[in-house]
Amino acid sequence: MGMIGSGDSEGGDEFQLGPIIQTIRAGWKWPVLLGGVAALLALIMVLITSPKFEAGGSLYLASAEKNQPLSSDALSGISLLTGLVQGSNMDTQIEIIRSRDMVQRAILASGINAQVWNAGHRPGLSYAGWVFGGRELSLYAPPPHALRALYAEVTNASLAGQVLTIRFAQADKYQILHHGKVLLTGLLGQPAVGPDLRLTLDPVQPQYVPAAHAEYQIRINSPLASYDAMMSSGALSVSQVGGLADAAGAGRTSYLVGIHYQSADPYAARRFVQTLMQTYLTETGSWSTDQAGATYDYLSGQLKKIRTALSAADTRLANFQSKSGVISVPEAAKELIQQLATYETQRSQTKITLYGLQQIQKALAQPDSKLNPYLFSNVQDPVLNGLSTRLAEAQTKLDSLQKLYTSAAPQVVQVKSEIASIRSAIGNLVNNQERIANQQLQSIDSIIGQTRAQMGSYPRSELEIISLTRSTEVLGKLYMFLLQKQEEAAVNKASTLTKNRVLDTALVRDKPVAPDAKREILLDGLLGVLLGLGIVLGRYWLHPGFRSEEEVRRRYPFLPVYGLLPAEQIPPKTQATSFKMPDPRSSYGEALRLLRGNLYLAAGEGRGQVLALSSAIPGDGKSTLAFQLAVALAQDGKKVLLLDADLRKPHAHLAFRVAQEPGLAAVLAGRSSWEEALHHIEDTGIDLITAGNTPPNPSEHLGSGKLAELLVALRSHYDYIVMDTPPFPMVGDMLTIGPLVDRLLTVAKIEHTPRRAYQEHLQGILGLHRPSGLIIFGIHILGSYRYGYGIHAKGGSWASAESWRRFLVSLRNRK
Incomplete structure (x- = not known):
């Protein structure tokens, strides 16, 4: 048969649930241990942590x-300002509380x-x-x-x-x-x-x-x-x-x-x-009353001046009337006086508006200053009020971003640009309104001058009474106007007293919010379990050996499988303890008997069958299986010789507690006959030839031709000769022994035999052109899995008669 393909053949890494479940079952201690340790550590941490x-x-x-922010209707026709006065006042207040x-x-x-x-x-x-x-x-x-x-x-x-x-x-x-x-x-x-x-x-x-x-x-x-x-x-x-x-x-x-x-x-x-709630109420309350208080104080000062001037005017008018005897004013002059009083009132109202605009201009003149929204109360312009709300929100947002980012951060630059845009829009609107207010003031002054000129056409005696009456009427109307404005300012000041209230006073629950003991212990325990599973699965996926029986079959479908031996009952290593056969009623004992039956079917009834067992690396169970197979054949009435051909690391004499010398090395060196080296093991019914003392040159002993002569002499005395050989290709003795035997049985152990090492091993075995077979050691039992040996279909069932016939034909062709 030709050389086999790469060990990474197609389907070699196919996902298989069964082996993974078995791996988890075999490594259950890891997740249980790590989960328990993690839960215990979590419990300790919870107990020493201060609750919150x-x-x-x-x-x-x-x-x-x-x-509330202005609706879009209030901004219709002002494209520059669209979008600048939108925003949530609630967001602004929340950011103020968090500031x-x-x-x-x-x-x-x-x-x-x-x-x-x-x-x-x-x-x-x-x-x-x-x-x-x-x-x-x-x-x-x-x-x-x-x-x-x-x-x-x-x-x-x-x-x-x-x-x-x-x-x-x-x-x-x-x-x-x-x-x-x-x-x-x-x-x-x-x-x-x-x-x-x-x-x-x-x-x-x-x-x-x-x-x-x-x-x-x-x-x-x-x-x-x-x-x-x-x-x-x-x-x-x-x-x-x-x-x-x-x-x-x-x-x-x-x-x-x-x-x-x-x-x-x-x-x-x-x-x-x-305290935080009270601090917020106190601070925002003081912000609200600052501007309203300033307006009220301004009007109070103006009222004081007008009241003094009105009192003086009334006194002058009364003195003049008592001296001159002129009491009444012509009707035409009365109408002019009333008009003049109205114009003076409008002039005062315009000056109040200019006062508010000038206050805003002063605040805008300071680049880093924050505009108080209450500065805009005197102007009574809805667009300016909306812009002030939007500006306050942007300023609060900038304060929050500056805590997280540098001044060069895109978010900070964007908000600064927005603030600059809003301030620019406010400045343009204020300039326009200030220009309009000045024009109105000039127009009112011009009309007042014309009205006064009309009054100059009256006779001198009437002019004095008209002038005094005009002063009294104008000042009286101005006083009433300013008194009304002062009352409005007082109402505005009272309305700016914050109506925000503490709805629910601070309350603390009697149960801590942290740590959540049940959650912490459960979560950490679960994380420990997942870590344990990760270790188990990581070892499974990273292990260089075969993961399952199915993987071995899939990689080497051409190699007949003689036996599947379960992992649950692999006996201890024979070099450490005396040899002992497994319980015949166990799954391992049944698997061993089925392996024996498959050998009968493959070898027929011929005598002198020489079987050699080999593996890719030490520890695959090859020697243990050779001893057990020899005993199993003897228990079935066959005359069996167990020949320890591992001259480098022999241990059959330890397993069966017999003398190491004389052994195979002495027979091949001519120091002893095979009859002298023979040990009969009474309790097992087999004959045994040990390897003897390890010679300095094992390969020369095996390749001297004496081994072939020995096997020819032994064939006539035994039904089966079972040879335990060293691992190949770690040791090249199989190249000498292989051509002399009738059947080569190669052992692969699940989760132990490396794929690449077994690939090289199998290439050398098949190159000897001897009938070969595979024994898979260490399989896992899944639920109702039935052990079947020989050629198996997928899932572990017996092969069809046609498959079995093809298998026997292939064996004859190899012979």
């Missing part, structure tokens, strides 16, 4: 509901960046302590003698995160020390400021005063570091709560914002959430 509690509250943002400045204010006011504890007694509770302590929040309640540091900041960066000592000298006076150096001296409950740090130290219980010489310890982190840690870990969450649905089922915006914060101290978490 979540505090949550909610805000109702009425101002966001009131200040660095707002959160840092709440951190300082709530004191969560500073820990204070009694000297020598560090606070903290593990998950195990919480579980075994009764699972009560009261475990975290501060003791009566606890202190709290508010508005704590270290101006010396080297002190951030350092443990400092608080020592009370007397009553409520204390010192803060670091390595014996006094950093700060203060009074309990009073702000204390030093060159290195500042804080306000308060007792948790209002009436508590530490005893003299009492010592505490404090650790202060910078509010910026606390903010960064809070945001990077996701401990703080600010999000829009839910959404409403209208009658048609369409979604509508919700004006509720939920604030949640996780901390190992549930009381600190609740305090921080409550």
Whole structure:
């Protein structure tokens, strides 16, 4: 037969579920062990971890509901501004709550960046302590003698995160020390400021005063570091709560914002959430009233001036009337006076509008300034109001991006470009409106001048009374106009007081949100199991040996299979223990008998059959199988000789506990006859010729021609001669022994014999042109798998009669 193909023949790596299942079954200890270890480690980590509690509250943002963005109809015809005033006011408010400045204010006011504890007694509770302590929040309640540091900041960066000592000298006076150096001296409950740090130290219980010489310890982190840690870990969450649905089922915006914060101290978490909500309400409230207050103050000043001028005008008019006796004003003059008063009122209104536009221009003149949306209240222009809302949202978005990216990042550049575009649009609109307002003011001044000129045509005696009456009427109307505007400003100021409210005060649940013990243990245990399975399957896929019986059959379909021996009952190595036959009732014993039957069918009834067993590498079970096969043939009444032809590493004498000398080496060297080297093994019924002492030149002994003569002499005395040979091609003795035997049986062991080594082994075996057969060692039993030997169809069933006939013909042709 010619040389076989490559060991990586087609179909060699076909996916097979059966061998994989058997591999997992065989390596079940790995996933079980790793899963158990991972679950145990997860349990330990959970028990020593500090549990985290979540505090949550909610805000109702009425101002966001009131200040909705403009509709597209308000922007029709202004293509430059289209899209600039769109956006969600709720998103802006959420970003304001999450902003660095707002959160840092709440951190300082709530004191969560500073820990204070009694000297020598560090606070903290593990998950195990919480579980075994009764699972009560009261475990975290501060003791009566606890202190709290508010508005704590270290101006010396080297002190951030350092443990400092608080020592009370007397009553409520204390010192803060670091390595014996006094950093700060203060009074309990009073702000204390030093060159290195500042804080306000308060007792948790209002009436508590530490005893003299009492010592505490404090650790202060910078509010910026606390903010960064809070945001990077996701401990703080600010999000829009839910959404409403209208009658048609369409979604509508919700004006509720939920604030949640996780901390190992549930009381600190609740305090921080409550403080953050109050800080937001206070800050946004002050922003809202700033501009309205400025307008109110401006109008109040104007009213004071007009009231003084009106009082003076009334006095002059009364004095003139009493002296001159002229009481009434001509009807035509009265009409002119009323017109003049109206024009003066319009002039004042235009000046108020100019005042608002000038305030916006001043803010725009500062490139990095943030425009307050309330600056636009005096202008009363819907487009400007919409642009101001969009600008505030873009500025908030820029603040968020600058925390994550550099100024050169595309996202930051894009938002900066958007802000510049909005500011430019606002500037253009303000310039246009300011120009129009100035033109209106000039027109009103021109009309007022013409009206006054008409009044100059009256007689001198009437001009005086007309002038005084005009002043009184104009100033009176101006006063009423400004008084109305002041009332509007007062209403506007009151309306700008934020209507945002705390809907749900901060509440902390009595069950920690982390760690989730069941989830962590289950997940880590599952990951351990998957890792174990990965190791088992990795070893399976990366193993260089055959993975299954089907793979051996698929690679070498031309090689007749004489036997399939299961892996479950492979006996121990014979060189380590005495030889022992398997239980005849076991699957291995049955497989061995079927192997014997297949040899009968292949060899016929002829005597003197010489069988040689070989393998590609040591450890394939070749010697064990040779001993067992010889005994199995003897148990069936055959006269059998077991010949140990492995002159390099013999061990038949160890397995059967007989003397090593004389043996085959002595017979081939002529030092002994084969009869003298013969051992009869009573309990097995076989004869044995051991290999003898290992000669210095085994190949020369085997190739001397004496082995052929010995086999000729032995054939007439035995039905079967079973030879155990060394691995080939690791040792080349098979090239000498092979041509002398009647049948070569090659052994391949699943998950042990390397594919490439067996390919080279089989190439040499087939090159001897002797009848050959395959014995597959170490197969796995799958469920109802039936052991069948000889030629097998796929799935392990017996071959058809036609297949068996072709097999026998091929054997005769080889002979």
